[in-house]
Amino acid sequence: MESFFVRYRNLLVLLALLLAQIIGLAMQVRRTPAGQMTFDAGDGSGVRLIRLWANAVVSPPERALQTSKTQTGGFWSNYFDLIHVRKENKDLQATIDRLRLEQASLLEDARQGQRLQAMNNFQQKYLYKTLAAQVIGTSGSDQSRVFYIDKGKSDGLVRDMAVITADGIVGKVREVFPGTSQVLGINDQSSGAGVILETTRIRGILRGNAFGQPQIVGLLADQRIKPGEKVFTAGGDQIFPRGLPVGEVQKVVPDPDRDGFIEVVIKPSAHIDSLDEVLVITAMETRFSPDQLKDLATSVDLKGAEAAAIEDQKKAAQMMEDRLPGLTDPNAPVPAPNPNAPPGSAPTPPANGPTPYGGTAVVPKILPAQHPDRFTPSSGNLATPPKSAQPDQTGPAAGKPASATPAAPKPGSAKPDSAKPPAPKPATPNSAGPKPPVKKPTDANGSAPATKAPSPATPPGPKPQTPQPQERP
Amino acid sequence: MAVKMANSRRDLEIHRYPVPVYLLVMLIALVLQALLPRVLGPRHIWYDFPLVITIYFALARRSPIGGMVIGGVMGIFQDALTGHAIGVFGIAKTISGYLAASVGVRIDVQNTIIRVVLNFSLTVLCSAIDLVIHRVLLGMEYGWNWRNTLFQAVGNSVLALFVFPLLDRFQTRD
Structure with missing residues (x-):
């Protein structure tokens, strides 16, 4: 047994190492809702620790190299210049070489200056607070679109911050280390960003394919999507602000895995493969420049003036409405004021009387039905006149011949005994069935209007002492 | 007896290096692998410094276990820098280290x-x-291109022509 382990020691170690790594891989795989097994981009604590170690090992040399790049370049340039000056001081070729070197250096400096100036201008004009960072390294693999920037937790960066350039979005912060950060490019397979097509307004999710091209996945086939259409961020992913340029449609290919679906390959606006400087959006609160604040103040003033104009228009409309003719009965009697009204209360516009605006209050005059029955709506309306037109039972009109108006029995309301109608009879000659006792419309004095048509809903029963006109129109 | 002789011969030909050389060379390989794409472009990664270093140390040490450990560590660190699953490069380089060391025992690696x-x-x-691993174990797409693989294999071979003699200078003489 011992000889077995000694003999196959190497193979056993290999198997143990492979098994351990495969188990580690399996712990990073999750099952998709569709039932497929795929890599879970969310790292566990152990995986994060390994990444932290790797970053701690690799980033300092990268950072040091990047920091000393300019100084080293200058040193080498001066060194070679000195050699040329000593050896070929009088040689024209040496001069030309030196000038070429200087020209190349200046050209590079000028390009870098232009890039930085453009980025600075963009940063000043951009609404959100951003932090400029320099790209210091990559993942080193052609299957991973991850790069590193020289800003980290100490600079206020946190995970899932958007990384952009003046041309468009680049990626998001995936891991944050003390002095550096790992940025996941939008063309990585494990990335994701909500985007919207400019013309068709189709929304989708942007992620990279295996060849490092960003593409919108999971779209239903749509003939309207054409190459050249611009793509912007949709803002729904809570990472990238809405409206940032993403790129333009390069081609539309059918989804190989799902029938009826397409993949829209995007040509990114930002030069993702050759990034030097990027901006990290550190805060989503809008940040306005003085000019923008001035414009906002002007806009608010204009809005106030507009509100005042709208208010004036409303007043004018109200006045016009009051002056226009309507359903008004100018001959209607003016109701007596309510003496029991509390002092100081707003005067109620009298029925059929003048209004404070110069018009006349409206009391709809409803014609009686030709053949009233209990199903006629107007009978109900006639039986219950508008409240404003009813005399107050407790007012002076209550002592008038109210006994002649059989009022509906109102529980709790004081009424003369003579005004109480008897119990309704089941049938009357004028009505086919029993009707509930209803209040008869009265005029302002409490008496029934003599010229008006009789109420079709007059309760059956004993006739009142004062005969009521029972005319029919 | 024959086994003993072989072991003795193998022991004689084992190349040893100071520990700092191991660490420094591995670190430089990782840093170069991460830095050079910025200079040469991300689409032309036709070199794999960690793999070349793994093969070199496995051949020089002639120890499969040593080759596996060096390959596994380099691969896992490389995985950690990619942002993808930890273990992809680790498995590949562990196997590479094992095979290189196994071959190095039998043939003349000079x-x-x-x-x-x-x-x-x-x-x-x-x-x-x-x-x-990408397609079967992880269920991910893999942008495999035979031309890229070919260029990478040629690039690593050319790289080995320069790196191996350079690293031979750091051998310690017993």
Whole structure:
């Protein structure tokens, strides 16, 4: 047994190492809702620790190299210049070489200056607070679109911050280390960003394919999507602000895995493969420049003036409405004021009387039905006149011949005994069935209007002492 | 008796290095692998410094376990820098280290042609292992391109021609 382990020691170690790594891989795989097994981009604590170690090992040399790049370049340039000056001081070729070197250096400096100036201008004009960072390294693999920037937790960066350039979005912060950060490019397979097509307004999710091209996945086939259409961020992913340029449609290919679906390959606006400087959006609160604040103040003033104009228009409309003719009965009697009204209360516009605006209050005059029955709506309306037109039972009109108006029995309301109608009879000659006792419309004095048509809903029963006109129109 | 003789011969030909050399060379390989794409472009990664270093140390040490450990550590660190699953490069380079050391026990690894062929074939093998792990174990797409693999294998072979003699200078003489 011992000889077995000694003999196959190497193979056993290999198997143990492979098994351990495969188990580690399996712990990073999750099952998709569709039932497929795929890599879970969310790292566990152990995986994060390994990444932290790797970053701690690799980033300092990268950072040091990047920091000393300019100084080293200058040193080498001066060194070679000195050699040329000593050896070929009088040689024209040496001069030309030196000038070429200087020209190349200046050209590079000028390009870098232009890039930085453009980025600075963009940063000043951009609404959100951003932090400029320099790209210091990559993942080193052609299957991973991850790069590193020289800003980290100490600079206020946190995970899932958007990384952009003046041309468009680049990626998001995936891991944050003390002095550096790992940025996941939008063309990585494990990335994701909500985007919207400019013309068709189709929304989708942007992620990279295996060849490092960003593409919108999971779209239903749509003939309207054409190459050249611009793509912007949709803002729904809570990472990238809405409206940032993403790129333009390069081609539309059918989804190989799902029938009826397409993949829209995007040509990114930002030069993702050759990034030097990027901006990290550190805060989503809008940040306005003085000019923008001035414009906002002007806009608010204009809005106030507009509100005042709208208010004036409303007043004018109200006045016009009051002056226009309507359903008004100018001959209607003016109701007596309510003496029991509390002092100081707003005067109620009298029925059929003048209004404070110069018009006349409206009391709809409803014609009686030709053949009233209990199903006629107007009978109900006639039986219950508008409240404003009813005399107050407790007012002076209550002592008038109210006994002649059989009022509906109102529980709790004081009424003369003579005004109480008897119990309704089941049938009357004028009505086919029993009707509930209803209040008869009265005029302002409490008496029934003599010229008006009789109420079709007059309760059956004993006739009142004062005969009521029972005319029919 | 024959086994003992072979072991003695192998022990005699084992190349040893100071521990800092191991650490420094591995670190430089990782940093160069991460830095050079910025200079040469991300679409032309036709070199794999960690793999070349793994093969070199496995051949020089002639210890499969040592080759596996160096390959596994380099691969896992490389995985950690990619942002993808930890273990993809680790498995590939562990196998590469084992195979390189196993081959180094049997043949003369000082021969340049053997070094080139070994780098070429192990690079192709690593690419195949990556492909299998991505597609089978992880269920991810893998942008495999035979031309890229070929260029990478050639690039690693050329790289080995320069790196191996350079690293031979750091051997300690017993």
